């Protein structure tokens with residue numbers, strides 16, 4: 001165990017499950033205090049109680065700007081500051097394998113969480129950090145925001161937009177000592193990659209999986225599915241002073257998918 005984040009305070013949105021949970025656990029092991037922001041109260045509270053005084057769970061819907069501002073205010077009050085904002089919460093949406101089959105009924109929900117949520121979190125955290133010695137904002141995009149493909153097109157669009165937003169924000173906030181970077185995970189085994197969002201039938205889930213099946217068959221250079229901790233370790237690096245000269249990048253954590261055959265993603 002290192003102490004790369006000793007004395008640091010972090011917020012992890014979507015911290016109750018998957019990649020967010022792995023990051024919360026790693027951040028605490030590395031000495032940080034962490035506020036877990038999520039809408040899954042059961043998982044969030046159970047994780048916070050496992051981690052003791054170093055973590056606190058707060059119910060927050062990232063798509064609501066007032067809740068994100070209240071989250072930052074609470075964190076500063078509870079743990080005495082805010083140094084790291086990991087905008088991680090995201091959903092795939094109940095989308096079909098082909099765009100013309102989509103009814104766009106959850107378009108606004110996906111945009112609200114995946115894109116607006118990141119902007120709201122960056123705004124509230126950035127305002128605090130800009131007046132308090134800087135900080136680090138890390139936004140969880142996806143290789144789906146780098147590579148085109150069938151299926152999940154709203155998801156892809158939100159992730160691509162998030163990447164451009166983050167790069168631009170990195171330039172805008174640099175003068176305050178705030179670094180802004182994006183991650184682009186590949187295929188990581190979590191509840192998100194089950195693609196079983198509420199409202200989808202078994203047939204729809206199967207069609208989405210088939211549309212992206214090559215990658216799910218581990219047809220990627222490193223020949224294994226990623227784990228939440230693979231991503232968490234990268235978030236830790238970007239959050240730590242080891243990455244002090246890195247801002248405005250999008251870092252794939254994808255087993256080499258984006259370096260390879262553009263058909264298999």
Ligand code: NAD
Nearest residue numbers: 014017018019038061062089090142185187188190191192
């Ligand atoms: P997950 O479903 O396991 O976890 C997502 C968490 O976000 C859950 O705890 C959920 O309750 C929470 N959440 C959902 N809506 C929320 C809201 N409105 N407000 C607050 N919290 C909310 O998924 P994951 O795979 O860990 O995904 C985390 C992030 O990683 C997402 O942004 C996702 O797009 C991205 N990502 C995942 C993969 C992958 O293969 N799993 C690949 C690329 C990118």
